[in-house]
Amino acid sequence: MLIFLVGLVALTEPARDDCDCEIPKDFDSSYFGDKFIFGTATSAYQIEGGTGSETGRGPSVWDTFTHETPGTYLRVYIGLRMAKMETWLLISIIDLKNIANVKKMGFKAFRMSISWSRVIPTGSIRDGVNDQGIQFYRNVIKEIKENGLEPFVTIFHWDTPQALEDKYGGFLCRTIVDDYQDYADLLFKEFGENVTYWMTFNEPWALSGFAYDDGIFAPGRCSSWVNRKCRAGNSATEPYIVAHHLLLAHAAAQNQRGQIGITLFTFWFEPLSNRQVDIEASETALDFMFGLWMDPLTYGQYPRRVQNLVGDRLLKFTDNEIKLLKKSYDFIGLQYYTSYYAKPNAYSPWFYIFPKGIRRLLKYTKDTYDNPAIYITENGVDNNNNDTQPVDEALKDQFRINYYRNHTWNVFKSIKEDKVNVTGYFAWSYIDNFEWNIGYTSRFGLYYVDYKDNLKRYAKDSAIWFCQFINCLIPAVCDSLRPEQITQVTSRKLGKYYM
Ligand SMILES: *[C@@H]1O[C@H](CO)[C@@H](O)[C@H](O)[C@H]1NC(C)=O
Ligand SMILES: *[C@@H]1O[C@H](CO)[C@@H](O)[C@H](O)[C@H]1NC(C)=O
Ligand SMILES: *[C@@H]1O[C@H](CO)[C@@H](O)[C@H](O)[C@H]1NC(C)=O
Numbered sequence: 001m002l003i004f005l006v007g008l009v010a011l012t013e014p015a016r017d018d019c020d021c022e023i024p025k026d027f028d029s030s031y032f033g034d035k036f037i038f039g040t041a042t043s044a045y046q047i048e049g050g051t052g053s054e055t056g057r058g059p060s061v062w063d064t065f066t067h068e069t070p071g072t073y074l075r076v077y078i079g080l081r082m083a084k085m086e087t088w089l090l091i092s093i094i095d096l097k098n099i100a101n102v103k104k105m106g107f108k109a110f111r112m113s114i115s116w117s118r119v120i121p122t123g124s125i126r127d128g129v130n131d132q133g134i135q136f137y138r139n140v141i142k143e144i145k146e147n148g149l150e151p152f153v154t155i156f157h158w159d160t161p162q163a164l165e166d167k168y169g170g171f172l173c174r175t176i177v178d179d180y181q182d183y184a185d186l187l188f189k190e191f192g193e194n195v196t197y198w199m200t201f202n203e204p205w206a207l208s209g210f211a212y213d214d215g216i217f218a219p220g221r222c223s224s225w226v227n228r229k230c231r232a233g234n235s236a237t238e239p240y241i242v243a244h245h246l247l248l249a250h251a252a253a254q255n256q257r258g259q260i261g262i263t264l265f266t267f268w269f270e271p272l273s274n275r276q277v278d279i280e281a282s283e284t285a286l287d288f289m290f291g292l293w294m295d296p297l298t299y300g301q302y303p304r305r306v307q308n309l310v311g312d313r314l315l316k317f318t319d320n321e322i323k324l325l326k327k328s329y330d331f332i333g334l335q336y337y338t339s340y341y342a343k344p345n346a347y348s349p350w351f352y353i354f355p356k357g358i359r360r361l362l363k364y365t366k367d368t369y370d371n372p373a374i375y376i377t378e379n380g381v382d383n384n385n386n387d388t389q390p391v392d393e394a395l396k397d398q399f400r401i402n403y404y405r406n407h408t409w410n411v412f413k414s415i416k417e418d419k420v421n422v423t424g425y426f427a428w429s430y431i432d433n434f435e436w437n438i439g440y441t442s443r444f445g446l447y448y449v450d451y452k453d454n455l456k457r458y459a460k461d462s463a464i465w466f467c468q469f470i471n472c473l474i475p476a477v478c479d480s481l482r483p484e485q486i487t488q489v490t491s492r493k494l495g496k497y498y499m
């Protein structure tokens with residue numbers, strides 16, 4: 001996505017965000033009506049352990065990547081994931097308390113993903129299915145349902161089976177479309193009875209861009225002039241090949257029973273000024289990041305601006321593929337974090353807080369793509385993991401409350417005033433977790449995880465805020481979220497132990 005990156009440079013000048021002081025004091029979930037679904041989200045690789053052979057799970061490209069990449073990832077990975085995370089699986093999801101926490105906060109839905117190589121170790125169904133893996137997800141889904149929550153299941157959240165990577169280069173090869181289709185069919189057959197909402201792919205842009213253009217996500221491919229750490233790849237062509245196969249795989253996974261969607265991640269690009277060149281630049285950037293998916297999925301072809309700039313590096317769809325692609329979704333999951341503008345704020349280097357961006361993106365999606373049904377499948381903000389900070393202090397996350405309040409308000413305005421069909425909102429994330437290329441150094445959770453003390457979880461202030469927001473601001477309902485007294489002594493003592 002090189003051209004996209006060039007476009008971005010012109011857009012990084014900060015712009016002013018006008019204040020959100022109009023939010024009424026009593027703003028809460030009742031503004032959205034009863035049918036609106038508030039949920040919270042996770043993904044398999046970020047919260048599951050159980051990567052050992054005793055679970056029957058095959059390795060994914062992320063196992064390989066985090067083991068092989070020298071520097072930060074390795075340190076973070078070995079120090080935390082390897083030492084402690086093998087049991088994370090049992091602690092984090094199966095543990096009844098965990099799903100119960102989501103329910104206790106008042107959420108109605110829980111978004112999770114399934115690890116392909118846990119249910120099909122080699123990725124290819126001909127080689128066999130891992131019954132232990134199927135049983136594991138059956139239990140998880142049962143747990144979600146028994147807590148009265150609606151499961152939203154992502155079929156693929158970046159963890160390509162390593163065996164497919166070795167066999168034919170994973171998403172670089174067209175064969176993955178068939179293997180993916182078999183995998184999706186298996187899930188529909190095994191879990192379709194209890195899962196209505198399915199998402200084929202999580203943020204395909206991140207896979208084609210971060211993994212094949214910048215080389216910072218597994219399998220870490222790119223041109224050496226983009227990132228010297230890459231040993232192989234081609235940033236000019238591979239992102240488009242991968243994108244093409246992701247789109248075809250999405251179209252191949254059709255489930256008759258439930259609702260099917262895809263989640264797309266995009267920044268909002270605010271034109272620097274109202275001059276035509278700036279407007280054009282922002283539309284081009286949106287086309288490269290968002291239209292690259294939305295146009296084929298809605299209209300069966302790549303956006304014209306992308307076609308003009310990328311030329312024949314873009315693969316062609318056949319007539320039959322076009323037919324399959326057009327309107328190949330029941331809903332679109334939008335994942336919004338940030339816009340290009342406003343002041344640097346959160347921990348991750350790409351993060352600039354701009355709540356109005358979510359409203360602009362929603363309106364744009366409605367107008368450009370024929371008013372689809374939309375869920376906000378991710379929205380949230382992180383901060384850095386501070387090793388010396390006492391736990392009680394780390395739970396005070398007013399900045400996160402501000403973020404959620406301002407963003408849910410803008411979602412509300414887009415429903416109310418712009419008549420966008422948004423039917424649900426998922427906070428990212430339920431719990432602090434493994435944040436991909438920056439490991440455990442970033443914390444996105446409503447729940448805090450104490451990595452130094454048996455992965456104990458504590459409701460952050462934002463969890464209590466969300467609970468009150470959902471339960472119509474009745475504070476007593478949320479008292480039970482933080483039963484334990486958190487003492488400074490515990491955390492200070494443990495603060496000494498760290499890599
Ligand atoms: C679906 O849920 C019901 C009720 O919890 C359970 O009896 C059934 O076994 C579940 N089906 C599958 C395929 O997990
Ligand atoms: C909005 O989307 C929902 C599905 O999430 C659908 O049932 C409903 O008909 C849509 N409403 C409009 C006005 O398009
Ligand atoms: C980490 O937390 C400690 C204790 O509150 C504080 O003194 C320190 O400045 C923090 N470090 C960073 C990098 O935020």
Ligand SMILES: *[C@@H]1O[C@H](CO)[C@@H](O)[C@H](O)[C@H]1NC(C)=O
Nearest residue numbers: 017020353354355402403406
């Ligand atoms: C968000 O909300 C807080 C308090 O509600 C406010 O002070 C802040 O200016 C808002 N805007 C942004 C961009 O965070």
